[in-house]
Amino acid sequence: MDADFEKPIPRRRRGAVMSDVGRLAGVSHQTVSRVINGSSHVRPETRERVLAAMRELDYRPNPVARALVTGRSNTLGVVTFDTTLYGPASTLCGIERAAHETGYFIIVASLKALDRSSLVDAIDRLQLHGVDGILVIAPYQEAADALADAPQRIPIVAVEAGPPDAVPLVSVDQVAGAMSATRHLLDLGHETVWHVAGPRDFLEARQRLDGWRSTLESAGAEVPVPLEGDWSARAGYDLGRRLSRDRAVTAVFVANDQMALGALRAMHEAGRAIPDEVSIVGFDDIPEAPYFTPPLTTIRQDFDDMGSRGVRLLLRTIEGREPAAPGSKVQPDLIVRASTTVSPRG
Amino acid sequence: MDADFEKPIPRRRRGAVMSDVGRLAGVSHQTVSRVINGSSHVRPETRERVLAAMRELDYRPNPVARALVTGRSNTLGVVTFDTTLYGPASTLCGIERAAHETGYFIIVASLKALDRSSLVDAIDRLQLHGVDGILVIAPYQEAADALADAPQRIPIVAVEAGPPDAVPLVSVDQVAGAMSATRHLLDLGHETVWHVAGPRDFLEARQRLDGWRSTLESAGAEVPVPLEGDWSARAGYDLGRRLSRDRAVTAVFVANDQMALGALRAMHEAGRAIPDEVSIVGFDDIPEAPYFTPPLTTIRQDFDDMGSRGVRLLLRTIEGREPAAPGSKVQPDLIVRASTTVSPRG
DNA sequence: CCGGCGGATGTTAGCGCTAACGCACGCTTT
DNA sequence: AAAGCGTGCGTTAGCGCTAACATCCGCCGG
Numbered sequence: 153m154d155a156d157f158e159k160p161i162p163r164r165r166r167g168a169v170m171s172d173v174g175r176l177a178g179v180s181h182q183t184v185s186r187v188i189n190g191s192s193h194v195r196p197e198t199r200e201r202v203l204a205a206m207r208e209l210d211y212r213p214n215p216v217a218r219a220l221v222t223g224r225s226n227t228l229g230v231v232t233f234d235t236t237l238y239g240p241a242s243t244l245c246g247i248e249r250a251a252h253e254t255g256y257f258i259i260v261a262s263l264k265a266l267d268r269s270s271l272v273d274a275i276d277r278l279q280l281h282g283v284d285g286i287l288v289i290a291p292y293q294e295a296a297d298a299l300a301d302a303p304q305r306i307p308i309v310a311v312e313a314g315p316p317d318a319v320p321l322v323s324v325d326q327v328a329g330a331m332s333a334t335r336h337l338l339d340l341g342h343e344t345v346w347h348v349a350g351p352r353d354f355l356e357a358r359q360r361l362d363g364w365r366s367t368l369e370s371a372g373a374e375v376p377v378p379l380e381g382d383w384s385a386r387a388g389y390d391l392g393r394r395l396s397r398d399r400a401v402t403a404v405f406v407a408n409d410q411m412a413l414g415a416l417r418a419m420h421e422a423g424r425a426i427p428d429e430v431s432i433v434g435f436d437d438i439p440e441a442p443y444f445t446p447p448l449t450t451i452r453q454d455f456d457d458m459g460s461r462g463v464r465l466l467l468r469t470i471e472g473r474e475p476a477a478p479g480s481k482v483q484p485d486l487i488v489r490a491s492t493t494v495s496p497r498g
Numbered sequence: 499m500d501a502d503f504e505k506p507i508p509r510r511r512r513g514a515v516m517s518d519v520g521r522l523a524g525v526s527h528q529t530v531s532r533v534i535n536g537s538s539h540v541r542p543e544t545r546e547r548v549l550a551a552m553r554e555l556d557y558r559p560n561p562v563a564r565a566l567v568t569g570r571s572n573t574l575g576v577v578t579f580d581t582t583l584y585g586p587a588s589t590l591c592g593i594e595r596a597a598h599e600t601g602y603f604i605i606v607a608s609l610k611a612l613d614r615s616s617l618v619d620a621i622d623r624l625q626l627h628g629v630d631g632i633l634v635i636a637p638y639q640e641a642a643d644a645l646a647d648a649p650q651r652i653p654i655v656a657v658e659a660g661p662p663d664a665v666p667l668v669s670v671d672q673v674a675g676a677m678s679a680t681r682h683l684l685d686l687g688h689e690t691v692w693h694v695a696g697p698r699d700f701l702e703a704r705q706r707l708d709g710w711r712s713t714l715e716s717a718g719a720e721v722p723v724p725l726e727g728d729w730s731a732r733a734g735y736d737l738g739r740r741l742s743r744d745r746a747v748t749a750v751f752v753a754n755d756q757m758a759l760g761a762l763r764a765m766h767e768a769g770r771a772i773p774d775e776v777s778i779v780g781f782d783d784i785p786e787a788p789y790f791t792p793p794l795t796t797i798r799q800d801f802d803d804m805g806s807r808g809v810r811l812l813l814r815t816i817e818g819r820e821p822a823a824p825g826s827k828v829q830p831d832l833i834v835r836a837s838t839t840v841s842p843r844g
Numbered sequence: 845c846c847g848g849c850g851g852a853t854g855t856t857a858g859c860g861c862t863a864a865c866g867c868a869c870g871c872t873t874t
Numbered sequence: 875a876a877a878g879c880g881t882g883c884g885t886t887a888g889c890g891c892t893a894a895c896a897t898c899c900g901c902c903g904g
Contacts, residue, residue, distance in 0.1 A: 169890055180854050185892060193852055216566045216628045217890035221859050225562070227605070227627075234591075236785075241587045245580075248608050257627060259573070259605045262594050281573075281603060282562045385789040410786060417789040439582075440756060443731040443763040445791035515860055526884050531862060539882055563860035567889050 168209035177205035188213060219282050228256050228466065229278030229286040231271065233263040233295070237383060238410070238438050239356075239455055240289050243311055246459020247287055254467060259283060263290065266353070268298030279306055285466045287311050288319075292353045307469040309479070311462040312455075313355040320469065321479035322462040326356050329451040329484035330363025333405045333433040335371075336449070336486055340431065341495035342403035344373040348391050348415060349380050350407040360407050360435060381411050388414025395430075396422035402430055402495050409434040409441050412448055416491065420445070431492035446490035453484050514555035523551035534559055565628050574602050574812065575624030575632040577617065579609040579641070583729060584756070584784050585702075585801055586635050589657055592805020593633055600813060605629060609636065612699070614644030625652055631812045633657050634665075638699045653815040655825070657808040658801075659701035666815065667825035668808040672702050675797040675830035676709025679751045679779045681717075682795070682832055686777065687841035688749035690719040694737050694761060695726050696753040706753050706781060727757050734760025741776075742768035748776055748841050755780040755787050758794055762837065766791070777838035793835035800828070 171181040179198060186194050187202040194202075205211070219225035228251050232240050244260070251258050259281065261274040271290060278286055285306055288299060291313030299310060300318035310321045337345045347364045350357030361378060368375045379394065381387030388411030395401050396419050406412035412434030416426060424430050426446055434441060437452035465479065517527040525544060532540050533548040540548075551557070565571035574597050578586050590606070597604050605627065607620040617636060624632055631652055634645060637659030645656060646664035656667045683691045693710045696703030707724060714721045725740065727733030734757030741747045742765050752758035758780030762772060770776050772792055780787060783798035811825060 171890085181890090182855080182892080183853060186853090189892080193850095195852065198852080212626055214566075214890050215626060216562060216571070217859090218892075219859095220560075220562045220566050220861090220890080221892045223859080236588055236591050241591075242582055245582050245587075245608075248606055252608060252610070257605055257607070257623075259603055260594055261603070262591075262598060264598070276558075277603075280558055280561060385786045389789055413786055414789045417791060417793075420791055440731045440759055440786070443735055443760045445763060445766055447763075517860085527860090528862080528885080529883065532883085535862080539880090541882065544882080560860050563889090564862075565889095566860080566891090567862045569889080 168211045169214070170211075173202065173205045173209055173211045176209060177201045223282070224284050225282040226256055227259055227281075227283045228463065229275075229281070229283035230258055230260050230289065231263065231274045231278065231286060232260065232289045233266065233292075238408075238436060239291075239312060239453070242455035243289050243459045243462075246456035247311070247463055248459075249456070250460035250463035254463070256284075256463075256467075263295075266292060266294055268294055271295050271298040272302050275302055275308070285309070285470045287462050287466060288314060290314075291355045292351075293355060293358075294353065296355060307466055309462050309466040309469070311458055313359075319479075320465055321481075322458055322465055323479070323481050324453045324458060324484050325481045326359035326484075327363035327366075329435060329453070329486075330360040330405070331367045332484075332486045333435065333451050334364045334367040336488070337403040337405065337431055337433060337492065338367070338371050338373065340403070340492060341497075342431065343495070343497070344368060344376060345403045345405050346376045346395060346401050347378040348388060348395075348404060348406040348411055349378045350383050350411075352380060354383075357407055360405075364405055381407070383408050383410060385410045385414040385417075387411055389418045391415065392418025393422065395419075396424050402497065403432075403492075404430065405433045405435075407435055409436045409438045409448060409450055412450070412491075413440075413444055416444055416446075416448070427491050427493040429496055431495075433492055437487055441487075442489060444491070449489045449492040450487050451484045452487050454482070458482070514557045515560070516557075519548065519551045519555055519557045522555060523547045569628070570630050571628040572602055573605055573627075573629045574809065575621075575627070575629035576604055576606050576635065577609065577620045577624065577632060578606060578635045579612065579638075584754075584782060585637075585658060585799070588801035589635050589805040589808075592802035593657070593809055594805075595802070596806035596809035600809070602630075602809075602813075609641075612638060612640055614640055617641050617644040618648050621648055621654070631655070631816045633808050633812055634660065636660075637701045638697075639701060639704075640699065642701060653812055655808050655812040655815070657804055659705075666811055667827075668804055668811055669825070669827050670799045670804060670830050671827045672705035672830075673709035673712075675781065675799070675832075676706040676751070677713045678830075678832045679781065679797050680710045680713035682834070683749040683751060683777060683779060683838065684713070684717050684719065686749070686838060687843075688777065689841070689843070690714060690722060691749045691751050692722045692741060692747050693724040694734060694741075694750060694752040694757055695724045696729050696757075698726060700729075703753055706751075710751055727753070729754050729756060731756045731760040731763075733757055735764045737761065738764030739768065741765075742770050748843065749778075749838075750776065751779045751781075753781055755782045755784045755794060755796055758796070758837075759786075759790055762790055762792075762794070773837050773839040775842055777841075779838055783833055787833075788835060790837070792837050795835045795838040796833050798831045798833050804828070 170184045173184045174181040248258050263270050286308045288310045296315040300315035308319050310319050314321045349361045379391045392415030434448045434450035437450045441448040516530045519530045520527040594604050609616050632654045634656045642661040646661035654665050656665050660667045695707045725737045738761030780794045780796035783796045787794040
């Protein structure tokens with residue numbers, strides 16, 4: 153007993169805790185807490201002493217303990233599905249950067265399957281883990297549906313694509329992008345434009361398809377049957393071969409740059425000159441696009457920016473300002489390079 | 499007092515907690531804890547009742563509270579530096595997948611600067627946040643140095659590259675990869691092989707450089723002055739233009755596929771036929787490499803696998819089996835495609 | 845001269861969980 | 875039959891922090 157009493161210093165395996173700081177500064181742990189949380193009711197002199205003690209002990213508050221009591225963790229959850237695709241990967245990167253700048257951590261939950269239960273499950277797990285808000289990068293129909301009727305106990309923002317009105321959404325205007333790609337080709341004198349679409353369960357793929365179709369229709373051009381790929385260069389190649397056999401094809405709008413690369417390759421192998429015989433437009437403007445053979449005309453999406461805008465929106469919601477901000481939609485840019493030119497029949 | 503006694507149900511804003519489950523099952527909250535943690539000292543019948551109560555209340559344990567008391571969080575930290583590069587992005591993806599499969603969460607801290615303090619800082623923040631272990635993807639010299647003398651209170655594993663012996667390392671044998679690339683070119687009859695290297699502060703860039711140089715030296719070939727790029731297609735293009743002006747250049751080993759793409763483009767523009775006049779080998783085997791013009795001969799690295807092996811190693815260390823496993827090094831594969839052929843002077 | 849008020853601080857309760865011990869019970873051992 | 879021991883639970887302390895209240899003190903007006 154006495155022995156215990158003689159050594160009041162409980163040697164911790166971890167760093168100093170709040171009461172250690174308090175003891176050294178001659179105040180209670182609560183005053184230390186006040187200093188940390190910027191309470192105004194602390195005498196400047198006391199504050200200084202506490203700050204000095206914190207420095208001396210190299211004290212850092214324990215976020216886990218704080219999270220337990222406040223229910224807030226300074227952590228944002230991100231639900232994503234396939235981080236190797238250029239879009240999601242860049243978006244994630246932008247999110248991370250933006251979160252980091254505002255002092256938040258990012259915790260990632262990736263989906264194993266594309267069904268609704270796995271999306272709900274991921275949101276659930278993140279929530280349980282104490283995140284303050286969630287960003288969802290899951291631009292396909294199932295996810296959007298699931299998101300629309302998921303129980304939302306904490307703020308959620310969808311990035312890239314999502315259900316129309318259920319949650320705030322930060323996205324690029326896919327329809328407008330597809331329209332300007334198609335219009336660009338039409339303006340070059342092509343009678344019509346073929347389309348290599350993305351997987352039909354991807355919202356973006358559908359929107360690009362819609363933009364393409366409507367532009368063709370309103371221009372009175374024939375609407376060819378669209379082909380459907382899986383975003384990969386391989387799919388673009390396979391589909392490109394099909395297209396290369398049809399001499400009527402002079403212009404193709406491909407739903408992303410990787411598939412466009414494959415298409416470029418297929419055309420080249422088939423002896424179809426690009427852009428002289430066939431013009432091709434991609435979508436995304438990946439960093440490599442200017443170095444394709446030929447350099448690819450494409451639609452630029454700023455994923456990085458989208459990520460950071462998503463974070464800012466989410467943070468605003470969390471901080472309680474806007475209860476349900478509507479989100480925002482950015483216009484993409486057409487980047488004209490060497491893969492498109494006037495129609496050979498013009 | 500009596501009023502309080504009458505309403506023992508404290509309506510919670512969040513879900514049920516352990517004692518709610520206990521109350522419903524007619525046991526103490528501790529017994530619920532035992533059931534959850536699989537203690538053997540619970541009667542099967544009691545266990546069933548607890549399980550039923552959990553199901554009825556849709557109870558899920560609070561990981562934050564658990565983390566506070568155990569000091570373990572089922573969360574792994576990942577320190578990364580630029581997730582848009584193919585390598586780190588894929589590795590991160592592999593890590594995420596592997597972690598997810600074993601029930602761990604991933605929390606990401608990306609470095610803003612490439613100096614040592616920011617690496618130490620990132621590790622620190624992750625640690626504070628309660629992660630159980632950390633994976634570092636920071637394949638450049640500064641980071642390796644910082645890692646080597648960082649205070650390691652929790653298990654750390656380096657992935658892709660790191661300090662030789664300070665921490666367990668999971669990596670691909672870069673030197674061997676560079677050697678097989680260079681040897682491939684030499685075997686095709688090229689007198690020597692030029693090199694477009696990565697940034698010199700990247701460990702991988704140096705190792706590839708070393709492998710290239712040593713192969714040339716041991717073959718008695720002349721060692722040209724290597725060029726240094728920043729991994730981007732643009733750099734590959736700029737450097738490729740330089741190389742294209744020198745008619746002596748018939749074989750180039752480029753340190754990654756993106757730069758190789760730029761080099762391909764530059765050669766093409768300069769009218770240098772590939773592979774007939776100039777052969778080019780890349781490194782990484784990104785998914786688009788087979789669709790370049792021409793399809794790129796390259797060295798395949800399995801990043802995804804590396805990520806998951808990193809996680810497994812880390813988990814083994816955390817679980818306390820191997821205290822300091824040495825890590826492992828995988829051999830990369832040479833993938834021969836159409837960008838290389840026999841020397842035009844052969 | 846005293847009640848009152850508000851600024852600066854301390855004390856007390858938890859947040860939801862696990863660890864450590866306590867204790868009754870039934871069974872074996874000497 | 876007394877002592878021992880393992881099983882199946884309950885009780886009690888925290889983990890490190892914040893929120894809410896309690897307390898002290900100096901200064902004001904009535």
